[in-house]
């Protein structure tokens with residue numbers, strides 16, 4: 001199908017915030033994230049003939065972002081090529097870890113609600129840290145599903161994997177994330193009051209997020 | 219309701235599909251029905267839903283101004 005320069009610009013600018021947000025979470029580095037977005041936009045324009053429909057623009061652009069990120073990683077020799085390919089087949093038990101099952105005790109319900117208490121104590125920085133700790137192939141599915149709210153079929157298109165793989169990878173990623181959150185919770189002592197956790201910092205994006213999307217100058 | 223009710227095991231197996239709004243109408247209804255009668259699955263679903271919402275709050279939707287300028291310039295030069 002391809003795309004006109006005008007439409008390309010409009011679509012890219014409309015997706016710039018999410019693009020940068022996802023790039024920052026993938027690279028965990030602001031400068032690298034900026035470079036990744038710039039490289040993605042350049043590559044996308046060069047590959048504009050591969051866009052199949054306007055409706056597919058978002059998954060097409062994020063596919064290029066993810067592929068650019070992965071090829072940068074490989075070039076840097078950061079990790080072996082095979083890890084993300086075989087990662088879904090290993091650590092079967094990873095798919096079954098649940099914080100809920102760890103803390104939920106129906107017979108103790110009248111003493112309180114430990115799983116809700118766990119959630120109440122979770123801070124933005126806890127989630128940030130756990131997400132950043134996930135391996136890339138897990139991190140990306142959680143980002144696309146939970147943060148960007150891509151449908152499974154959009155994630156499948158973005159990552160170029162079957163929908164069944166999206167489903168199983170997401171289950172494993174969420175399980176791994178809960179395992180990390182659980183570990184962090186145990187490290188600071190679940191259920192115990194700690195003075196260091198009283199100084200909750202406000203979300204750094206809070207001010208920016210109040211800006212309506214229409215306020216963005218295109 | 220003519221749908222065959224689902225049990226807890228089935229409910230848990232489609233819990234994420236349900237929360238991610240990936241279920242067809244039939245399964246969605248069966249799940250809603252199960253959650254309305256099963257306290258244990260309801261609590262589990264509530265927990266996962268709240269965690270999912272917390273994750274969503276990490277989303278950064280607005281581009282940083284300086285990198286915005288960089289991309290605008292890049293687009294102009296394409």
Ligand SMILES: [Zn+2]
Pocket residue numbers: 225226227229252256257258259260
């Ligand atoms: Zn149940």
